[in-house]
Amino acid sequence: ILNVEQSPQSLHVQEGDSTNFTCSFPSSNFYALHWYRWETAKSPEALFVMTLNGDEKKKGRISATLNTKEGYSYLYIKGSQPEDSATYLCALRSYNNNDMRFGAGTRLTVKP
């Protein structure tokens, strides 16, 4: 059973700042790594799925990388906007593809 650690727990940045946070895991024994954005009172929204070491994904101002050898994934947000304020969750999908192990999330607040 893999423990997923996310850091920092919370982050406050000014509008326009770029930021990044980390998802770390002790082993590469998983099928895929997922990033979700969860805004208050809404459904968690899928951002990225990564399966291979070295994967890089990008969607607008948000990008993510995966390094399974060193046990981490980074999520980057370029030029943060207030609408980026949310909790960002990382999850590992097991090889049986049936369940996902989530980290506790990083809560991002972007101040105008």
Next chain:
Amino acid sequence: DTGVSQDPRHKITKRGQNVTFRCDPISEHNRLYWYRQTLGQGPEFLTYFQNEAQLEKSRLLSDRFSAERPKGSFSTLEIQRTEQGDSAMYLCASSLPMTGEGEQYFGPGTRLTVT
């Protein structure tokens, strides 16, 4: 709206009462998952269905919890004799068979408060 829906969005109940939550998945999705999220933690897997069959249950799912998906469409999660420790956000997700870069799509959750 063709996303995952959950009902109710909020439930307040007294300790010892039974509660039932409903999840309506995306219509073509044959897989349905239940998760629980408590304060300061990420969502924790409870159980999942493929069509009407419940194929996996977490150790978190005590005998007071029961989930059904009778016709392979919507699902219900019932908690009997609720305890204060059951207070949490209960999330439902659905998906097609999860291969490759498949995703689970989440509903907005049901927030349960047990007083």
